[in-house]
Amino acid sequence: MKGDEDAGQVFSNGHTTSSNRSTPRKSLHTALNGNTSTLNGSSPTVKNGPIKRISAIQSATYRGHDREEVVRILIQGLLDMGYSDAASVLSTESGYELESPSVAAFRSAILDGNWSEAEAILLGSHRLEQAPGLHEDDDQYGEGLVLAEGADRGEMLFWIRQQKFLELLEQRELGVALTVLRQELTPLGQDIHQLHALSTLLMCPPEDLRTKAHWPGTVEESRKMLLQDLSRSIAPSVMIRDHRLAELFDQVKQNQINQCLYHNTSIPPSLYSDHLCDRDDFPSRTSFQLEDHTGEVWHVQFSHDGSMLATASQDRTVNIYDTVTFKCLHILKQHNAEVTYVAWSPDDTKIITCSQDCKARVFDVETGRLHVTLEHQTVDSNYGITAAAWGPDSMSVVTASHDRNSQLCHWNLLSSEPERPVHVWPRGFRVQDVAITDDGHWLVALDPQNIIRVFDMHTYREEPPIKTSGKMTSISLSRDGSTVLVNLAIGEVHMIDLATRETVRKFRGQKQGEFVIRSCFGGAAENFVVSGSEDGKIYVWHKENETLVETLSGHGPGQGGKECVTTVDWNPKDAGMFASGGDDRKVRM
Structure with missing residues (x-):
């Protein structure tokens, strides 16, 4: 298939609104006047608290490693595993303590919700006058905790007071919470958008508070998460990050x-x-070949449970196969033009097919019956539907088109009129491919004009785009939604981190230029990247080190004489199986 020719908010404990790095926006936290702020200060070389007597025969190193670091990590590991007596013996015999008294007190203060105590330990008593809302007590904490390089005390204070604010909201002490917001959080000068987001929670019904605040688990669990975030900003020589071993x-x-x-x-x-x-x-040999299509195979995709495979073809049909027997379960023939794309709903009960006839069709997988036909309100019938992506509820879907007047449409199958879109994005660009993160938060759309567009699915608002170095033909999301693969017409596959918007890997070797070529992550833990190619071969790389692992014989020439592997997909449940489709009208397993 030829390509297009036309050239959150942060709430709890500093976490972004989408977990597992699935958010494509950059961090909203900003440092408080950089490292020169009166609230800042770090000295990562400072060692941990008091040290007991050490045997004179002991070396300061253990096989080239710092002995103190090794012993303290071992003590923490023993405590993690429940061997408290052994940890105590090791501490006594080695002379090293896991944490100084002030660090242990800070840990207890956070977990117990003793916020004034926690802030006093963090800042040190001589800094109390610089922290709004605190009262000087005594000088027992001296200079405060030693921070990791680049850490910001103002940001850490914000996290602590944010936790305090959220707990007060949950206790319905709205007046006290408002005072904390105005007199303790606001004067810190942290992210104004975050402050606005917190202020909106004052009017939030108690039953919706945790959802809107993205505040997981119980109070105790959220305090543990807060402590983990804070510990990353404290010098590791002072406070070892949890579960370091x-x-x-x-x-x-x-x-x-x-x-x-x-x-x-x-x-x-x-x-x-x-x-x-x-x-x-390693799956490097063809075990089965499907030869039911009479036209080029343009897209293949496994169901989420790995039990079925859908194939889309130039011959206007979509075939659904059982992946154990490779029996053809359904042949979907309702399209009036070439089928460009197929996508399984997350629950695998439905499948959407996209065609050059400007329509996308949703089918019931069990019966093969047509459920609904979705049609873009296009002004040019030459532009087909290029791709589709399902929301996590399996009842909403976004379709994409090359038509600049109707390039993205959002549909709700539960609507009284499911054939009418619930939202149409403003005109002005084209979309070649589209994907939605598993949590339903982000829509990632490939604009052929060297741009990856990112939209918030809750608000439909566009985030800052990601610009690439060449024309792209397809995208594929990782399972955790943190990274995206894009095929470039220059003959490279790039892996882009959606949070940082940086290209973190480049995979080279395959041939591409004229046609739409697809790639995907693959393997039991997505350790591989696999891509089609215009030379009839399948290329497999190691994801982490970019090494070309295999160049496999793929597909023969099609009717036009071109040997082109256009599409690949790896079975999400069977790491030893992936499929490819090509211009020779065949699907190889």
């Missing part, structure tokens, strides 16, 4: 995975030995 083990395992070119299992490596996967276990 487990984090280091995770990094060891992830590093082994990253170094293993063929790692394709959800089972994590053992810590006992080095890890290596066998190439023979």
Whole structure:
């Protein structure tokens, strides 16, 4: 298929409104006058509190590692695992303590909700007059906690007082909460948009407070999250981040995975030995070939449960196959022109098909019956529907078009008139491909004019766009919604972080220029990137180190004589299976 020829708010504990890095906007937090603020200060070289007597025979290092760091992390790990007696023995024998008394007191103050005590420890008593809302008590905390490099005390104060404000709201002490907002939060001079967002919560019904504030779990759980955020801003030599030993083990395992070119299992490596996967276990051979289409295959997509595969073709049909027997379950023939795209609803009960006839059709998967036909109000019938994306409720969907007058439409299948869009984005650009994050918050749209457009699905507002270095033909989101793959006509696949808007990986080798070529993440833990190519081959890269793992024989020439693999998709439940479609009218498994 040829490409187009035409050239949140932050609430609880400093977290963004969409978890797992699924938000495409940059952080709203800004430093309080940088590192020169009177509330700032860091000295990451300062060591932890008092140290007990250390045996003279002990070296300051352990096999090249700082002995104090190792021992303190081990003490924390023993406590995490419930071995408090062993942790106490290790502390006594080594002479190192996990935390100084002031750090332990700060931890307790946060978890107990003793906010004045927590602020006094954070700032140190001589700084109390600089922090609105505090009263000088004594000098027991001296200079305050030592911060990590680049940390901002003003921002940390804001997080603490924000937690205090939210807890008061939940207790329905609205007058006190308003005082905290006006006299304690506002004078800190932190993000004005965040302050406005917090102020709107004063009128929020109690049953909706946690949802609107994006405040997860219980009060105790939210305090633990606050402590975790604060600990990242405190010098690690003073306060070790929670579960540091487990984090280091995770990094060891992830590093082994990253170094293993063929790692394709959800089972994590053992810590006992080095890890290596066998190439023979990698899906590099064709096991089955589907030959039911009479035209080029333009799109393939597995259902979310991996049990079915949908294929869209130039022959105006969509086929649905069982992925165990590869029996064809349905042939959908209602389109009057080429079918460009298919998308499964999150619950796999429906499928939407997009066509060059300017229509998208929603089918019931079990029966194969047409549910509703969606048609853009276009002024030019030459522009078809290019792509579609489902909302998480499986009842709303967004369709995309090359028509500048009707490029994005949002539909609600529960509406009394489901064939009428509930929202049409303002005209002015084209859309080649579209995706919605799993939480339903962000709509990511590919504008062929070298722009990735991002919209808030709750407000329909456009966020700052992401500009790329060349014409793009397709996009694919990672499972956690944090990154997006884009195929560029220059013959590269780029992986872009939606939060930072930076290109973090570039995958090279495949051929592209004239046609729409698709790629996707693949493997048990999305360790791979796989893409079609205009040379008839399938290219597979290791996601983390960008190494070209395999160049597989893909598809033969089509009617036009071109050997083109246009589409690929990896089974989300079977790491040993992926599918490809090409101009030779075949689908290879």
